[in-house]
Amino acid sequence: MIPYGKQKIDESDIDAVVQVLRSNYLTQGPAVGNFEDACSSYLGSKHAVAVANGTAALHLACLSLGLSKGDVLWTSPISFVASANCGKFCGAEIDFVDIDQDTWNLSIPRLEEKLELAHKQGCLPKILVTVHLCGLPCEMESISRLARQYGFRVIEDACHAIGASYLDSKIGDCKFSDVAVFSFHPVKNITSGEGGLVTTNSDEVYEQLKLLRVNGITREQDKFEFSPDGLWYYEQKSLGFNYRLTDIHAALGLSQLSKLDDFLNSRIELVKRYRELLADLPVLFQANPSHSVSGSHLFVVRLIADELPVTQRHVFEYLVANGIGANLHYIPIYRHPYYRSFGYSPESFPEAENYYSQAITLPLFPELTTNQQDEVVGQLKKALG
Ligand SMILES: *Cc1c(COP(=O)(O)O)cnc(C)c1O
Secondary structure (H helix, E strand, O other), rough: OOOOOOOOHHHHHHHHHHHHHOOOEOOHHHHHHHHHHHHHHHHHEEEEEEEEEHHHHHHHHHHOOOOOOOOOEEEEOOOOOOOHHHHHHHEEEEEOOOOOOOOOEHHHHHHHHHHHHHHHHHHOEEEEEEEEEHOOOOOOOHHHHHHHHHHEEOOOOEOOOOOOOOOOOOOOOOOOOOOEEOOOOOOOOOOOOOOOEEEOOOHHHHHHHHHHHEEOEEHHHHOOOOOOOOOOOOEEEOOOEEEOOOHHHHHHHHHOOOOOOHHHHHHHHHHHHHHHHHHOOEEOOOOOOOOOOEEOOEEEEEEEEHHHOOOHHHHHHHHOOOEOOOOOOEEEEEEHHHHHOOOOOOOOOOOHHHHOOOOOEEEEEOOOOHHHHHHHHHHHHHHHO
16 A cells, blocks of 8 residues: 555664663653754744644644633634644634635635624634645735734644745744644654644743643743742643653654755655646646745645546545555545534535545655656546546
8 A cells, every 4th residue: 555645764863762762851851942943943933842743732822822712713624623623622613714726725815705704793713723735835925914904813734834935934934923833743744753843933922832831830930920938849820731742752853854855855846746647637736826835745636526437436445445545635624523513504615515525635755656656646547437
C-alpha cells in the first residue's frame, strides 16, 4: 500500500532524540526552548510556544484570545474537526463559512455576507479560525481587513501550511493574524512524533500561552499576587492544562525543521508532476495563485462527476483495493454526529457539499518516488474507466 502521507526520518533525527535520552532532562529541559527559538526565527514571529499537539495549540490559542462561554467562533467546514472543537472546548458556539469553489478555503464573499448579517443581528464572532487547506494560504489580507472592520480575532490553522508563504509573508509570521497554529503529527510536513506550536507577535498572548501550558502556574516572583510563604512558593493564576511538549519530541522537531525546505521542495515538485500527469483527466485541482506558495501538504483532486461514468465511491474503493492509500480531506465538520445535534443544515454550505462529493486525496510525501507516483496515476486512470 502506498500511504497518503508518511514521515521522513534519517539518522540525524535519531541521533537528536538519543542525545536527549542520554541527557538529564526528558521534559522541561533546554530542547523545548531551542525548538521554539528555531521555529520563531524560521517563521518570522516574535514568539513561539511549543505544546503537546496541534489540537492543544488551537485550544490555547482560543483561550489566550479570551474565548469563553457565550462567544462565537467561525471556521471552515472543510477541515479537521479540531478547527471547530477548539471553540467548543471554551464553551463557544461554532458556525461555519462556506468554502470557495476554486481555492477550497473559506470564501471571502461568503464571509463578508455572513459578517454583515451577524453585525445586524448582534451575533458577530469573537474568533475566526482560517484553515490553509492542503497548505494553500487563505486570502489573509482580506481577512485581516474584515477583522479590523468587525472587531474579531484571527487564528490561522496552519497545520497544513508550515513553509508556505503569502505575498511577502511566511505563514506563521502573524502579519495578518493574531495567532498561527501548527501540528507536528507524523503526516504533517515535519514531525516531532506528536507536537504543536503557537506563534504570535503579542506579548500579552504569549504570556497567557506560557501560563496555560503549565496548569496556569507561575514561579516568577514578579508575577505573584501574594508574598511568598517560602522558597517553595508558586501560584496558580488561572485554569491551565498540562500541554507541555517533551524534550524528546522537541529534539526531533528541531532536527526535522532543518529539513523542512528540502521536504517542501520535494512536495512542490511532486505536485507539479501530478498536475502534468493528470492534466487530461476530468479532475479539478486546487487553485494555484501566483502570490502564494502552498505548503503542498495534501494533494486532492476533485472528480468532475458529469464527465465520469463512475462514482467517487467506486474510484476510492478501486484505489484502495489496488494498493493506493487514498483518503478524503475532509468530511464537512457539520456532518459529524456530534455537530449534527447543533442543527446545521448542509444546504447552507453548497460549496462544501459539492467539494465533499468530489474530493479524493492522493499519496503525497517527500519520499514518494516517481515510480510510485506513476503507479498512483495509472491506477487512478483505470479507476476512472
Ligand atoms: C493535524 C491537524 C490538526 C490537529 O493537529 P494534531 O496535532 O493532530 O492535534 C488541526 N487542524 C488541521 C487542519 C490539521 O490538519
